[in-house]
Amino acid sequence: MKKINHFINGEEYISKSNRFGDVFNPALGEKIADVSFANDKDVGVAIASAKAAFTSWSSTPPLTRSRIMFKFKELLLRDMDMLAAQVTEEHGKVLSDAVGSVTRGMEVVEFMCGVPHLIKGEFSENVGRNIDSWSMRQPLGICVGITPFNFPAMVPMWMFVVAIACGNCFILKPSEKDPSLLITLGNLLKEAGLPDGVFNVVNGDKEAVDNLITHPDVSAVSFVGSTPIAEYIYHTSSKHNKRVQALGGAKNHMIIMPDADLDQVADGLMGAGYGSAGERCMALSVAVAVGGIGDALIEKLQPRVQALKVGPGNDPEVEMGPLISAAHLSKVKSYVDSGISDGASLLVDGRDISLQGYEKGYFLGGCLFDNVTSDMQIYKEEIFGPVLSVVRSDNFDSALNLVNDHEFGNGVTIYTRDGDTARAFSNQCQIGMVGINVPIPVPMAFHSFGGWKRSLFGDHAMHGMEGIRFFTKLKTVTSRWPNGIRSGAEFIMPTMK
Numbered sequence: 131m132k133k134i135n136h137f138i139n140g141e142e143y144i145s146k147s148n149r150f151g152d153v154f155n156p157a158l159g160e161k162i163a164d165v166s167f168a169n170d171k172d173v174g175v176a177i178a179s180a181k182a183a184f185t186s187w188s189s190t191p192p193l194t195r196s197r198i199m200f201k202f203k204e205l206l207l208r209d210m211d212m213l214a215a216q217v218t219e220e221h222g223k224v225l226s227d228a229v230g231s232v233t234r235g236m237e238v239v240e241f242m243c244g245v246p247h248l249i250k251g252e253f254s255e256n257v258g259r260n261i262d263s264w265s266m267r268q269p270l271g272i273c274v275g276i277t278p279f280n281f282p283a284m285v286p287m288w289m290f291v292v293a294i295a296c297g298n299c300f301i302l303k304p305s306e307k308d309p310s311l312l313i314t315l316g317n318l319l320k321e322a323g324l325p326d327g328v329f330n331v332v333n334g335d336k337e338a339v340d341n342l343i344t345h346p347d348v349s350a351v352s353f354v355g356s357t358p359i360a361e362y363i364y365h366t367s368s369k370h371n372k373r374v375q376a377l378g379g380a381k382n383h384m385i386i387m388p389d390a391d392l393d394q395v396a397d398g399l400m401g402a403g404y405g406s407a408g409e410r411c412m413a414l415s416v417a418v419a420v421g422g423i424g425d426a427l428i429e430k431l432q433p434r435v436q437a438l439k440v441g442p443g444n445d446p447e448v449e450m451g452p453l454i455s456a457a458h459l460s461k462v463k464s465y466v467d468s469g470i471s472d473g474a475s476l477l478v479d480g481r482d483i484s485l486q487g488y489e490k491g492y493f494l495g496g497c498l499f500d501n502v503t504s505d506m507q508i509y510k511e512e513i514f515g516p517v518l519s520v521v522r523s524d525n526f527d528s529a530l531n532l533v534n535d536h537e538f539g540n541g542v543t544i545y546t547r548d549g550d551t552a553r554a555f556s557n558q559c560q561i562g563m564v565g566i567n568v569p570i571p572v573p574m575a576f577h578s579f580g581g582w583k584r585s586l587f588g589d590h591a592m593h594g595m596e597g598i599r600f601f602t603k604l605k606t607v608t609s610r611w612p613n614g615i616r617s618g619a620e621f622i623m624p625t626m627k
């Protein structure tokens with residue numbers, strides 16, 4: 131059986147810990163590797179390696195760091211097919227989607243190629259007579275990232291690319307469900323010229339995470355995953371005096387106004403509801419049909435959900451791959467059961483799917499519910515599977531209230547042809563990322579990604595200028611050169627006269 135180890139100080143590191151996790155190919159439903167689970171000693175080795183690299187890396191000119199980013203980008207392009215295949219093998223998403231997700235990570239690399247400009251400070255001449263002042267942004271030190279299974283390439287790249295380009299050293303603890311890719315990325319960074327110890331991968335579970343987020347040498351913790359764990363990471367890391375950003379779960383709504391283009395709506399809901407088997411934090415899981423448009427929407431949607439092509443992600447004809455694990459498949463199925471017992475109408479039932487040659491795979495066909503109400507469990511909780519709920523709403527105000535009353539605030543979109551409605555909605559919704567006739571409003575690398583409410587704990591979103599601010603600290607220098615003027619000791623706050 132293949133063993134997945136760790137990547138520390140520029141090379142594979144083999145732990146003496148005898149704890150392992152199982153890694154599966156979800157399309158086949160077969161175990162394909164053992165991933166080593168790090169203990170406190172392994173975490174200590176990674177931290178020592180990052181610490182040793184920091185002095186030199188943080189004083190490496192930003193232009194040199196930028197050239198390593200350029201080279202890394204070239205290597206990502208060179209190896210794109212191999213990287214995407216690795217994502218598909220362990221995660222299950224279709225290959226074209228895997229390429230898209232690695233590409234969205236690569237766009238963060240492209241953004242950070244501009245690091246000399248991005249971290250430029252500010253300068254003021256004569257803040258007092260013959261006194262100048264400037265501010266600059268400096269790296270924090272050792273930063274830690276903890277990432278979820280659903281984007282094994284993109285989400286880690288939101289973090290470590292920004293952090294290391296800004297001059298930090300980084301330790302990543304990827305999801306134990308699909309960890310292989312991170313070792314590959316570590317080797318590509320090395321090939322791009324990144325010094326040993328600047329980027330490290332420590333595999334593991336809660337034990338590794340707890341050792342990392344409480345370690346006195348760690349300055350910042352960046353987390354993406356489910357809300358209960360995000361909240362735990364936020365509180366524990368803050369208690370240990372770390373800077374922390376912790377992004378959590380979601381329940382993203384599409385508001386469909388009566389004047390919307392229903393073909394465009396159906397296209398948007400199919401891709402964003404069922405793409406990646408609904409395992410995206412920006413997946414649309416609730417369609418709110420406003421003002422009597424529900425029947426017409428169902429008429430368009432139902433046959434398309436029934437016709438969804440489900441199968442292994444490496445089949446180019448397939449639109450939706452399997453779920454990540456047997457446990458997750460049974461959890462999503464139990465949500466479908468709860469929708470039925472709560473009284474929602476299950477119009478398309480994907481529970482009994484069986485694929486020839488993939489009978490053990492973790493497949494679920496697309497599921498579509500109508501007449502879902504806000505008191506039902508399938509409305510309140512994140513399902514993270516290919517289950518779309520249609521909620522009927524009388525008017526714009528009640529649709530807006532649904533969105534604003536929900537505990538999550540990651541993404542939302544409104545489909546309408548009316549500019550006033552779109553503007554009122556984008557202005558009044560309590561959500562971090564808003565689409566107008568765009569199904570998955572994921573901000574590009576040069577903007578920032580982050581939700582509101584219980585979808586993000588902390589002050590900073592990921593990448594863009596928010597990412598630069600998170601991974602750097604501000605220093606302001608006020609300077610006067612001796613010029614022969616001596617005014618003697620001053621005992622008052624300096625002010626301009």
Ligand code: NAD
Pocket residue numbers: 276277278279280281285303304305306334335336339340354355356357359360377378379380410411512514540581585
């Ligand atoms: P998860 O919370 O189970 O795991 C995320 C990470 O936390 C993993 O590395 C895991 O090993 C670690 N972890 C799990 N339990 C832990 C514990 N008790 N203590 C310490 N660490 C622990 O999430 P997942 O199932 O891998 O990913 C799916 C979730 O991630 C969904 O809720 C999804 O919405 C969310 N997500 C959010 C965003 C976003 O940007 N907001 C992006 C992607 C995924």
